[in-house]
Amino acid sequence: MSEPSRDILEVFDNPHPDRNYRIDTVCPEFTSLCPKTGQPDFGTLTISYIPDQHCFELKSLKLYLQQFRNHGAFYERVTNDILNDLVAVTQPRWMKLTADFTPRGGIRTTVEVEHPEPALPGSDR
Amino acid sequence: MSEPSRDILEVFDNPHPDRNYRIDTVCPEFTSLCPKTGQPDFGTLTISYIPDQHCFELKSLKLYLQQFRNHGAFYERVTNDILNDLVAVTQPRWMKLTADFTPRGGIRTTVEVEHPEPALPGSDR
Amino acid sequence: MSEPSRDILEVFDNPHPDRNYRIDTVCPEFTSLCPKTGQPDFGTLTISYIPDQHCFELKSLKLYLQQFRNHGAFYERVTNDILNDLVAVTQPRWMKLTADFTPRGGIRTTVEVEHPEPALPGSDR
Amino acid sequence: MSEPSRDILEVFDNPHPDRNYRIDTVCPEFTSLCPKTGQPDFGTLTISYIPDQHCFELKSLKLYLQQFRNHGAFYERVTNDILNDLVAVTQPRWMKLTADFTPRGGIRTTVEVEHPEPALPGSDR
Amino acid sequence: MSEPSRDILEVFDNPHPDRNYRIDTVCPEFTSLCPKTGQPDFGTLTISYIPDQHCFELKSLKLYLQQFRNHGAFYERVTNDILNDLVAVTQPRWMKLTADFTPRGGIRTTVEVEHPEPALPGSDR
């Protein structure tokens, strides 16, 4: 199967670009394959953003994420890569992606990435 | 069916305009039509505000929202438009509208708009 | 039926006035009448405060709130009035009252008042 | 029955005094007597602290709290007194005690005390 | 049984070291022995961190934690020691470990440690 590509993502014009406002989209049906074992992984992706000129279109988002169905993906890398794709296509003022994976071996993992990156805890802002 | 109009919204005098206080109103029975497919959409609207001279009257709010029942509306636009109507009629000191739509295609979306608009995350306040 | 009066509220001496500490009291059995329709309304009141020299006595609070049982009261006004009564009688360092009313016409409302009043969101503190 | 005494509380050396870290201890089986009516009261105590040189030992904490089983205690006073005992014995860098009592007369109360005392809401920090 | 050792922990290269992002890993199957009584203790460990050059590998984390199965461990000490091991091996930009132990004697305890250590509540940041 070919590599997932951001080309499938469609955008539409933000109807209120004059205002900072927030869109949260929850995708509980994300699935990919573990590159080590070939076994399926499952997770819930939550995408939050403040759009600038463009919003992503939901049906194209669904098709974009379905490209990972038979694709090998490590948790940390795929979460960063999806954020990069969504940022590249929508050029948002701010975006955060939280990926909450189901348990494996009695352990469950969540990866949270944000653009622009947040300061470290305790640092001056 | 005619366009939804803010003229149906009624206000009454804020009984304590000397004090900044907050009113939260939850409307779980919002429904409109998808402009692309004509299919019904459903959502819960939560309106929070600090009134200035006027509060909106709840029965008129219900009738105002019922105007969207057979009206085509995209999520991002209709959320911004309803906030603009409520701001125009009540002129609040602060208002936030959160619209939480039911899942479509396994994906659910929330839009949150605020007046005056909040700063971007990480910016100086 | 006569007007509700704050005279029924009893206080006792704060046993630790040297320390800022917080008391939260939840009253899920508040009921009054809608002044327009005469129909009963129901709500949960949550009173949070940092006492100064006086704390309110819980049995007198119950009797004070029962005065509203057959009394006409709009949500926004009655919430502010109850806060004012409690502030007048206890003179707290800080107090917040949250009134969470049951749904009417598919819509539910919460009113939150605070003494001294909080700054507006986004303002300098 | 004699007065509850902090002498029963045992401490052990903080194994990592070089680091500020937090310990939360939840005690859902606290019971005392109402000094007015002699009736039993029940509550959940939550103790959070950042230890300095000493941590309290859990079995001695249980025995300390059992001293209140047949002891008359007003909510506000006993919460402050228990915090004072725990502070005196462990000398923590910070401690908070939240006491959440079961409903009486349809009303339930929580008392939250902190050492050192927090600033008032809205004050400069 | 020998002492638990951090040598069993494996790391891999952070795929996006240019960005501050957060990984949360929840391990609900931690068990060790009480050094006083020899009885088993059970807890849930939650590890949150912002990686720098290295991420810990999940299977090695599972094996590392299984070393405590027949090992005597006090709550406060073992939580600090595990944080120290994870910090030593991954050298993160920030890490927090929360250990939530099951009830003993009607009392339950959570220990939360963070690297670098947080400021005390109320202190200037």
Next chain:
Amino acid sequence: MSEPSRDILEVFDNPHPDRNYRIDTVCPEFTSLCPKTGQPDFGTLTISYIPDQHCFELKSLKLYLQQFRNHGAFYERVTNDILNDLVAVTQPRWMKLTADFTPRGGIRTTVEVEHPEPALPGSDR
């Protein structure tokens, strides 16, 4: 205040009397007065029935139940009396009333009455 009367209850013709079917109606806003103390009681009434020729009308049910607002009523008696009123007015094939009262003195009570009365547990049917 006068005695509550079943005369206020309105019925309408069962639209499908040929079929045994079930209607469940939940009324969480029931309130009456304790005849001993004069203090308000609160409860949730659940009415389940299989109608014969008549169904009760919901607005008249609400007004019927509001007659108890300032009426003294013991739990066991009032639950039986309300069932008797509803049976007298609707003549159902079967009806059950469950009244779930809020806690008093740390104790809560539910009364469940059924027409025709059920057999005792363990008896032959």
Next chain:
Amino acid sequence: MSEPSRDILEVFDNPHPDRNYRIDTVCPEFTSLCPKTGQPDFGTLTISYIPDQHCFELKSLKLYLQQFRNHGAFYERVTNDILNDLVAVTQPRWMKLTADFTPRGGIRTTVEVEHPEPALPGSDR
């Protein structure tokens, strides 16, 4: 708007007619109009059945139920009528329809109809 019609319902051949098995379909987005007030009503329909030769097709069920969006409908009648339509079209071995409507005036109602009709509680089976 024209009357809702069962003609829009499509069926497909039961793939395993040799076996009694059960299908449960939950439709949380049912809405109609109150014939008295013209106000929208909302409810969740749950259809359970054991198919004989035919199963209903889900997209046609959705379109069938959308016909009620601007149609006046009393709770008891519409629930019976929808069951009759579904029985007429699929001729099931058994079917039950539960309609759970949102609260109105502080009261909520559920109607449950079954084909063939069940015996009365307590009757011989």
Next chain:
Amino acid sequence: MSEPSRDILEVFDNPHPDRNYRIDTVCPEFTSLCPKTGQPDFGTLTISYIPDQHCFELKSLKLYLQQFRNHGAFYERVTNDILNDLVAVTQPRWMKLTADFTPRGGIRTTVEVEHPEPALPGSDR
């Protein structure tokens, strides 16, 4: 402290002795002492019964149960004894007592006793 005695239990006349109906009373504040260790035990008692000529009075039930506060009691014995006391005083047509104790040593226990005693599972009825 003296033995708990059923003499403190008060009854009143069943207002509807002609009908089999059920009363459920939940007492979440039961506490006694472990006869082995002297440590407090806590539990929730649920009493369900079909009264014959007498109902127990709730305030006297509360005082009856408070007699166990400083009384040694094994789970299995005390649950049977309380049922026997309640049966002796109210002579019910049927009664069940469920005692749900809080965890000890990571294990929690519920005891359920019924009068008249139920048949064994699987026996002819």
Next chain:
Amino acid sequence: MSEPSRDILEVFDNPHPDRNYRIDTVCPEFTSLCPKTGQPDFGTLTISYIPDQHCFELKSLKLYLQQFRNHGAFYERVTNDILNDLVAVTQPRWMKLTADFTPRGGIRTTVEVEHPEPALPGSDR
């Protein structure tokens, strides 16, 4: 992709064939493709059975179900087919399969199949 095959299912000898006992296995990560649209479907399968001479092995069950990942499957057919495969391989004394699919178009469906097939509701047993 080839057809899913029951040949991948492995069994082991029931360790206690002398006793009727029940095994419930929950598989929340089932996914297949809609044969009409090619879109992924997701569901939770719950398999309950009383084994005779053989139990299915869990890892082989996981691999068996993964065969449906890229396979077109209608809800009603695939649920019956999986039951038939599991029955053929394990020859159980009794088995039930419940397949609970995620919502599509605002509607969600559960299919429940049982071997041997249950009687119709209301029929003599």
Next chain:
Amino acid sequence: MSEPSRDILEVFDNPHPDRNYRIDTVCPEFTSLCPKTGQPDFGTLTISYIPDQHCFELKSLKLYLQQFRNHGAFYERVTNDILNDLVAVTQPRWMKLTADFTPRGGIRTTVEVEHPEPALPGSDR
């Protein structure tokens, strides 16, 4: 490590052998080792029984179950074996053991065994 033995289980005399009554004991801290992989398994055991002449003592039950901590055990076998041990030692009138294991490979399993064994579903009783 030696085999788990039922010899560690202690019993005491049933204080009310004249009455059939039920005891439910929940043990959420059961852990054993997978005989194939050597990895720890975790589960919650629920034991329900009607005692005859003997009840099991809870502390000895805890020690009995701890024998499995470093013991290899398949789910189906160990659940049957523990039931057999408890039946052998207490000779109950009826007993059921439910073992609810945590997920492995995205699949979770419960085993339920009963003494005397129940009839098959659908068989004459």
